[in-house]
Amino acid sequence: MLRYGRNTASGTQGFFRRRVLCGGDMQPTVNELSGSAAVAASVNAIGYTSMGFHASGVKWLAIIDAAGHTHRADAQTLRCGDYPFTRPLYIYVNKPPGKPLDPLTLAFLVRVLSPEGQAQVSQAGYIPLTESQRLAALQAAGLPTAA
Structure with a gap:
């Protein structure tokens, strides 16, 4: 093989x-x-x-752990962490402390963290953020949380 x-x-x-x-x-x-x-x-x-x-x-192959439990790879097991081989993907932004984001980076983050942006994440085959994760990311980035 x-x-x-x-x-x-x-x-x-x-x-x-x-x-x-x-x-x-x-x-x-x-x-x-x-x-x-x-x-x-x-x-x-x-x-x-x-x-x-x-x-x-x-x-996708299921994983059988040492205790004999089967862990299938699907959206639910990936999101809750039950499937053992998952990792989040992060976006890092390099900006000087105390300075605002440049307009293009700001527009990108607003789009990625919008419901439409998260729908595109899903369409691309990845697991989108939950609504609470999305709102927390907007707040952490200092962006408005209202849609």
Whole structure:
């Protein structure tokens, strides 16, 4: 069976090595690819990639923990943290303390944290923020929480 994963420049590979391999290295038989789409497009193979690249014909594998409990990868288990191999994605903004955001960055954050922006997150195959998480992110960024 062909084995695929991400290359060393990928945060996905770093996460996989820390959480799944407990800090270990990949076997030399794992083909490292530069993009998640290439991993997801590999027929009759096994690999790991970001959930946003879950393509037609790709099967998510359930994880069975040491106690024998099965953890399926779906929106509910990913959101509540029941599936053990999940990680949040963050947006970091570099701005001088006490200075306002530049207009383009402000517009981007407002869009991403809007209900429409979160709908696009979902359409892209990722798990959007809950409403309480969305409002908390707006507040943390100093943005208005009214829609």
